[in-house]
Amino acid sequence: MEIMRILLGILFTLVFGGALGMGLAVAFRKFSIEKDKVVGDLENALPGLNCGSCGYAGCSGYAEALAAGTDTDLTKCKPGGQSSLEAMGEILGVAVEASATKMVARPHCLGNNEKALKKYEYAGLQDCRAAMNQFKGFKQCEYGCLGLGSCIKVCPVDAISKTGDGLVKVDADLCISCGNCVDICPTGVMKMIPFDADYYIACNSKDKGKDTKGNCSVGCIGCKICEKKFPEGAFVVQDNLCVINYDEKDRDETRAEAAEKCPVNCIVKI
Amino acid sequence: MRSLATFPRGIHPPGGKGLTESTEIRTAALPPVAIIPLSQHIGAPAKCLVNPGDTVQEEQLIGEASGFVSANIHSSVPGTVKDIREIYLPNGMKSQAVAIELTGEFTRLGKESKREEWKSLDNDAIRNRIREMGVVGMGGATFPTHVKLSLPEGKSCEYFIINAVECEPYLTSDHKIMLTQAEEILEGIEIVRKLLNPEKVIIGIEANKMDAARKLEELIARMGVDVEVAPLKVKYPQGAEKSLIRAITGREVPSGKLPLEVGVINANVGTCFAIYEAVVYNKPLVERLVTVSGSAVKNPGVFKVRVGTTVRDLIEECGGFTEEPEKIISGGPMMGFAFFDLDTPIMKGTSGIVALTGKDVKKSGVTACLSCGKCVSACPMGLNPTQIYKYLDFEMIKEAADTRLMDCVECGSCAYVCPAHLPLVQMFRVGKGEMRKNAQK
Numbered sequence: 001m002e003i004m005r006i007l008l009g010i011l012f013t014l015v016f017g018g019a020l021g022m023g024l025a026v027a028f029r030k031f032s033i034e035k036d037k038v039v040g041d042l043e044n045a046l047p048g049l050n051c052g053s054c055g056y057a058g059c060s061g062y063a064e065a066l067a068a069g070t071d072t073d074l075t076k077c078k079p080g081g082q083s084s085l086e087a088m089g090e091i092l093g094v095a096v097e098a099s100a101t102k103m104v105a106r107p108h109c110l111g112n113n114e115k116a117l118k119k120y121e122y123a124g125l126q127d128c129r130a131a132m133n134q135f136k137g138f139k140q141c142e143y144g145c146l147g148l149g150s151c152i153k154v155c156p157v158d159a160i161s162k163t164g165d166g167l168v169k170v171d172a173d174l175c176i177s178c179g180n181c182v183d184i185c186p187t188g189v190m191k192m193i194p195f196d197a198d199y200y201i202a203c204n205s206k207d208k209g210k211d212t213k214g215n216c217s218v219g220c221i222g223c224k225i226c227e228k229k230f231p232e233g234a235f236v237v238q239d240n241l242c243v244i245n246y247d248e249k250d251r252d253e254t255r256a257e258a259a260e261k262c263p264v265n266c267i268v269k270i
Numbered sequence: 271m272r273s274l275a276t277f278p279r280g281i282h283p284p285g286g287k288g289l290t291e292s293t294e295i296r297t298a299a300l301p302p303v304a305i306i307p308l309s310q311h312i313g314a315p316a317k318c319l320v321n322p323g324d325t326v327q328e329e330q331l332i333g334e335a336s337g338f339v340s341a342n343i344h345s346s347v348p349g350t351v352k353d354i355r356e357i358y359l360p361n362g363m364k365s366q367a368v369a370i371e372l373t374g375e376f377t378r379l380g381k382e383s384k385r386e387e388w389k390s391l392d393n394d395a396i397r398n399r400i401r402e403m404g405v406v407g408m409g410g411a412t413f414p415t416h417v418k419l420s421l422p423e424g425k426s427c428e429y430f431i432i433n434a435v436e437c438e439p440y441l442t443s444d445h446k447i448m449l450t451q452a453e454e455i456l457e458g459i460e461i462v463r464k465l466l467n468p469e470k471v472i473i474g475i476e477a478n479k480m481d482a483a484r485k486l487e488e489l490i491a492r493m494g495v496d497v498e499v500a501p502l503k504v505k506y507p508q509g510a511e512k513s514l515i516r517a518i519t520g521r522e523v524p525s526g527k528l529p530l531e532v533g534v535i536n537a538n539v540g541t542c543f544a545i546y547e548a549v550v551y552n553k554p555l556v557e558r559l560v561t562v563s564g565s566a567v568k569n570p571g572v573f574k575v576r577v578g579t580t581v582r583d584l585i586e587e588c589g590g591f592t593e594e595p596e597k598i599i600s601g602g603p604m605m606g607f608a609f610f611d612l613d614t615p616i617m618k619g620t621s622g623i624v625a626l627t628g629k630d631v632k633k634s635g636v637t638a639c640l641s642c643g644k645c646v647s648a649c650p651m652g653l654n655p656t657q658i659y660k661y662l663d664f665e666m667i668k669e670a671a672d673t674r675l676m677d678c679v680e681c682g683s684c685a686y687v688c689p690a691h692l693p694l695v696q697m698f699r700v701g702k703g704e705m706r707k708n709a710q711k
Contacts, residue, residue: 125696
């Protein structure tokens with residue numbers, strides 16, 4: 001008797017479930033919306049990170065705009081890089097040029113808790129922008145990395161982490177060059193450099209050399225030794241701060257030599 | 271007893287006013303070097319008119335208003351311009367400042383000033399004089415007064431409300447000025463009456479200053495002026511512009527609009543006194559009352575201070591610190607700004623300096639929001655602070671804006687009651703900054 005009840009239950013469930021399943025199958029065919037194949041293909045070509053660096057809410061938004069023709073710029077997807085670009089060009093039948101070199105974010109500061117002096121002890125909201133509202137940050141240098149990690153919050157791929165001594169670092173292999181961290185950084189210390197760059201300037205201070213020296217032991221003092229020693233334009237000092245000219249190819253040796261000459265060791269090998 | 275008028279919600283922080291309430295106003299020593307910032311007001315900084323080495327007279331114009339919403343800056347002492355330097359203001363911004371070394375003779379200080387009859391002047395002349403004398407709102411927001419007292423075409427002022435609430439803990443400057451300069455304040459109010467022609471003039475005052483209220487009422491009866499004194503419930507932030515309007519008129523200023531939208535213009539009592547001095551004696555705004563108080567100050571008091579005097583000098587006059595202060599605040603503890611440099615000068619808008627010991631600054635770690643809703647029942651603007659905070663925590667700026675982030679008056683009531691010690695106001699300031707950044711794009 002008991003076994004009959006169980007079997008009946010199973011049978012009922014099967015029949016009922018089957019009927020409902022049929023209903024769903026019919027509804028799927030009858031009410032299905034034809035999805036634009038181009039949009040689907042474009043979405044597949046995009047990396048699907050939804051980082052928002054293209055200016056749309058996500059990858060599908062960008063794909064729809066491209067398919068509808070309201071946007072014709074194929075180069076807006078930074079994380080996708082060359083492969084996405086080529087795939088999209090193929091789908092839309094547009095010739096694409098080779099994209100520029102992949103860029104990655106890097107904080108241009110080595111002034112950690114030991115090396116950079118502080119104006120005051122900060123005890124407020126753990127957000128660099130909030131600290132920046134209070135006397136341009138708690139460090140004496142107003143251009144350095146505050147290390148509270150506003151950039152970490154907006155990084156879609158968790159490429160940024162705290163170093164533990166008052167700075168942040170970026171994992172260049174994970175970075176998708178979306179630029180969110182550059183946008184949010186209130187001091188402007190987060191900058192994009194080529195992925196294959198060999199050297200970078202580990203300072204962002206636009207203070208006069210004397211002031212920088214008083215603020216931090218690893219700050220660029222704008223002494224122009226690098227600029228004068230290597231006058232081919234590999235280094236340019238603007239606003240008391242050295243900038244590497246990455247367009248100048250094959251300058252490894254120049255940079256290595258300059259790094260040795262730099263009196264504050266601001267030209268740092270990556 | 272009829273219950274006193276007030277606004278909905280709000281908080282009751284401990285007053286701390288007893289430290290200075292019963293003291294006499296002291297005159298602070300003149301600064302040996304006056305550091306006078308060129309940006310002491312809301313709006314464009316003043317344009318510097320002097321160079322290092324120049325000799326300046328007392329009350330000489332040293333910074334010229336650069337635009338409509340800007341204010342003139344005058345030298346508070348006679349002397350020589352030492353240098354023009356960049357300093358941090360207590361609000362965290364940078365500003366150019368003129369450092370003047372005190373030498374030479376005072377032209378007004380210690381002498382009898384000549385009274386001028388203002389009743390025969392036309393309104394534009396009065397307004398122009400207020401502008402020339404660099405008068406700004408003395409309550410702390412430092413909005414240029416001549417702009418406030420210029421009615422836009424087609425608008426009329428129904429209520430002129432004088433803000434004598436002083437709801438910030440510790441501060442007693444406004445209280446003192448009412449007790450000592452009530453007659454002058456009332457004359458200042460009459461000057462504003464001539465400019466705005468309001469239907470009603472009401473002085474809003476918190477019920478903890480009834481001695482000042484009675485004194486004002488007595489004088490009003492004696493002078494025969496049509497001014498009403500409205501005692502208000504002791505509650506924070508009773509002195510916030512919109513809370514005050516709500517308490518006195520029952521009207522709510524619409525979101526994003528100025529009080530004039532509901533026919534109201536507000537001014538602080540200190541501003542009324544500054545208007546009086548500017549119009550009657552042609553005296554620029556070069557000194558003000560400053561409360562120096564807090565648990566870390568040896569002899570707290572209210573001082574008559576020349577603009578440009580450093581906090582260090584003022585603290586010295588109070589006998590120094592009882593112990594190393596944990597926090598020094600410009601303004602009151604609720605809305606004031608903590609600052610780190612004792613060489614920060616007193617400015618037109620500095621209503622007080624509060625130095626607190628570690629015991630009074632309870633440092634607590636931030637925990638997660640408990641969703642208890644205390645902030646919601648504290649917010650005088652009827653916002654949902656915890657929701658806005660969470661939106662901003664996730665960088666959802668647009669959603670935060672839709673939840674009326676811009677209506678926040680940054681009074682700090684939500685952060686005061688928050689059991690999780692969330693830095694709510696600080697987050698809202700970041701959010702507002704992001705909104706401005708997005709609007710510029």
